Amino acid sequence: MSLAHDAHVAVRPTAVAQRPTRTWPEVNNPAAWIVAVILLIMPLIASGFFLIEIFASTLILGTIALSLMFLAGYGGMVSLMQLTIAGFSAYMVAVFGVSGNANISLGWPWWLAVPMALALATAFGTLGGALAVRTEGIYTIMITLAIGAAFYYFTNQNWAIFNGHTGINTVATPHFWGVNWRADIPFYYIVLAVAALCYFAVEYLSRAPFGLALQGVRDNPRRMAALGFNVNAHRVAAYAFASFVAALAGVLQVWNYRQISPGSVSVGACIDVLIIAVVGGITRPIGPFIGALIFVLLRTFALDFLVRIGLDGNRFRLLIGLGFLAIVFWSSDGVIGLWQRWRQRQRPRTDRPGGGRGHG
Amino acid sequence: MDSVAQRLSAVGAGAALELRGVTRLFGALAALTDVTITVRPGERRAVLGSNGAGKTTLFNCITGDFPPSSGTIRFFGEDVTHFPPYERIRRGLRRTYQISALFPGLTVQDNVYLACRGVSRGRFSFLRPGQNDALMHAADNLVQAVHLSAVKDQRVAELAHGQQRQLEIALALAGAPRFVLFDEPAAGLSPTERAELIEILTSLPAHIGYIIIEHDMDVALRVVESVTMMHNGRVFKEGLPEEIQSDPQVQELYLGGGHE
Numbered sequence: 001m002s003l004a005h006d007a008h009v010a011v012r013p014t015a016v017a018q019r020p021t022r023t024w025p026e027v028n029n030p031a032a033w034i035v036a037v038i039l040l041i042m043p044l045i046a047s048g049f050f051l052i053e054i055f056a057s058t059l060i061l062g063t064i065a066l067s068l069m070f071l072a073g074y075g076g077m078v079s080l081m082q083l084t085i086a087g088f089s090a091y092m093v094a095v096f097g098v099s100g101n102a103n104i105s106l107g108w109p110w111w112l113a114v115p116m117a118l119a120l121a122t123a124f125g126t127l128g129g130a131l132a133v134r135t136e137g138i139y140t141i142m143i144t145l146a147i148g149a150a151f152y153y154f155t156n157q158n159w160a161i162f163n164g165h166t167g168i169n170t171v172a173t174p175h176f177w178g179v180n181w182r183a184d185i186p187f188y189y190i191v192l193a194v195a196a197l198c199y200f201a202v203e204y205l206s207r208a209p210f211g212l213a214l215q216g217v218r219d220n221p222r223r224m225a226a227l228g229f230n231v232n233a234h235r236v237a238a239y240a241f242a243s244f245v246a247a248l249a250g251v252l253q254v255w256n257y258r259q260i261s262p263g264s265v266s267v268g269a270c271i272d273v274l275i276i277a278v279v280g281g282i283t284r285p286i287g288p289f290i291g292a293l294i295f296v297l298l299r300t301f302a303l304d305f306l307v308r309i310g311l312d313g314n315r316f317r318l319l320i321g322l323g324f325l326a327i328v329f330w331s332s333d334g335v336i337g338l339w340q341r342w343r344q345r346q347r348p349r350t351d352r353p354g355g356g357r358g359h360g
Numbered sequence: 361m362d363s364v365a366q367r368l369s370a371v372g373a374g375a376a377l378e379l380r381g382v383t384r385l386f387g388a389l390a391a392l393t394d395v396t397i398t399v400r401p402g403e404r405r406a407v408l409g410s411n412g413a414g415k416t417t418l419f420n421c422i423t424g425d426f427p428p429s430s431g432t433i434r435f436f437g438e439d440v441t442h443f444p445p446y447e448r449i450r451r452g453l454r455r456t457y458q459i460s461a462l463f464p465g466l467t468v469q470d471n472v473y474l475a476c477r478g479v480s481r482g483r484f485s486f487l488r489p490g491q492n493d494a495l496m497h498a499a500d501n502l503v504q505a506v507h508l509s510a511v512k513d514q515r516v517a518e519l520a521h522g523q524q525r526q527l528e529i530a531l532a533l534a535g536a537p538r539f540v541l542f543d544e545p546a547a548g549l550s551p552t553e554r555a556e557l558i559e560i561l562t563s564l565p566a567h568i569g570y571i572i573i574e575h576d577m578d579v580a581l582r583v584v585e586s587v588t589m590m591h592n593g594r595v596f597k598e599g600l601p602e603e604i605q606s607d608p609q610v611q612e613l614y615l616g617g618g619h620e
Contacts, residue, residue: 204486208488223462225446226461229478231446
């Protein structure tokens with residue numbers, strides 16, 4: 001055995017050729033293909049209500065939570081301002097673009113307003129990140145929460161740009177090539193395309209030098225510095241990337257509701273994003289989308305369900321809270337973790353990775 | 361003060377590592393007091409001393425993990441006293457940690473790959489390494505050099521202690537090291553693993569100098585040509601291994617500390 005091993009080591013090209021190629025883990029996963037096909041043919045199955053209120057909402061919220069998953073799962077930085085960045089981006093689309101508030105909106109076409117909003121929101125999130133990386137753990141949470149809360153109160157009180165508590169209404173959505181891109185089916189595909197792009201970008205980055213180094217920073221920042229990495233620069237760059245992802249989702253959000261107001265960027269909504277990411281699982285990029293689906297389904301149907309069993313319908317958050325408690329109690333890595341453990345139990349014992357090594 | 365001319369004039373002084381009057385305070389406690397050490401390029405030196413002698417603090421000052429409170433540190437002639445750690449590492453300084461400082465969530469291969477990436481360009485690259493990535497090959501070679509090829513796709517959290525110590529050394533040898541600080545590399549190793557460690561250290565290219573902190577005299581004195589003895593944060597004695605070994609004062613201090 002050891003001789004064979006040594007021979008293998010001696011022949012370099014063989015060793016290289018036998019390295020498992022790193023491809024998309026999903027390519028060989030039939031479940032992923034089924035989900036992809038279902039998402040693509042969804043407009044044939046689902047009504048407009050389901051398409052937008054359930055699936056588009058899930059994908060938008062999931063993308064915002066994905067930006068948190070990227071920071072928290074790979075970088076070990078829990079940022080509560082991801083929704084704030086999305087909201088800032090949404091506001092900027094409304095301010096630079098066309099809306100019912102002509103005294104505020106500059107009336108730029110969407111193809112100018114959107115890049116502007118993305119750039120400003122990314123800059124905003126990067127600046128917030130530059131502040132937050134000076135701290136660790138709970139202090140990062142506090143700083144980002146403070147930024148979120150400050151933005152919420154600022155939008156409430158500033159009338160010149162953010163139009164106070166009424167917000168900006170009747171935001172124009174893109175029309176070109178003779179298509180109204182806010183019509184249910186085209187809009188669903190735009191949302192699906194953006195969410196898929198962000199999902200695959202995060203998945204791809206996790207194995208690229210930037211993403212690997214970020215995971216190194218998460219595991220041991222001091223050692224990363226002793227390997228030649230500028231740890232803080234890496235963290236700020238991670239915030240910049242995550243801010244861009246959140247900003248993309250913010251553009252979709254303002255197009256979805258055609259309005260943006262402080263209620264959309266409240267502190268409660270910021271925390272919802274954390275709950276979505278944790279419930280879904282922050283170890284893999286699919287987690288936030290699963291969390292978002294659970295959240296949106298509960299938000300939409302828990303009301304009817306609660307009324308039917310004779311409770312106040314506004315208590316849907318109670319269900320979410322109980323679900324959150326249960327998940328955190330039984331599975332620190334969310335629904336993803338439950339699923340992975342269930343899959344492992346289904347597998348025969350001999351197949352289990354690292355079996356019998358546990359006590360080493 | 362630190363003009364370019366001044367920095368350049370120091371080049372050619374010839375020392376790989378030059379500490380002048382380095383003091384490190386933790387509050388009122390002086391962990392290092394007025395330490396002056398000069399190490400030639402390629403020189404291999406042991407730093408001995410009982411617990412609390414300031415050996416690891418010395419390493420932390422040299423790498424910049426904690427900057428010194430006063431004094432200057434030159435690395436190949438360049439004043440690096442106020443450089444952040446990563447700037448020193450990029451200039452060819454390396455270190456290992458007494459308690460393994462690895463990335464438990466990543467595989468062995470990825471740990472070593474990160475070490476190779478850290479001292480080269482493209483640290484922020486968004487592109488995955490391809491099949492013929494030069495750094496991947498470099499990482500492969502390093503993994504082989506420390507005998508970890510069999511476990512290279514395992515997560516570091518699953519490795520045995522001895523394997524983690526070997527990986528610790530691999531991380532410090534990535535890229536083109538010019539000078540390495542080994543902080544008790546033999547801690548917790550079996551006799552066989554110690555022999556392997558000695559082999560790795562003695563087979564390093566001659567231009568790579570190092571300082572090794574090691575309590576095991578059998579290991580330390582076989583892999584070095586000079587010894588610095590520290591006591592209470594000061595340099596107590598410097599000399600050849602035989603001189604230090606036979607010095608009665610050193611024996612009293614060292615063995616006295618060890619017996620406690």
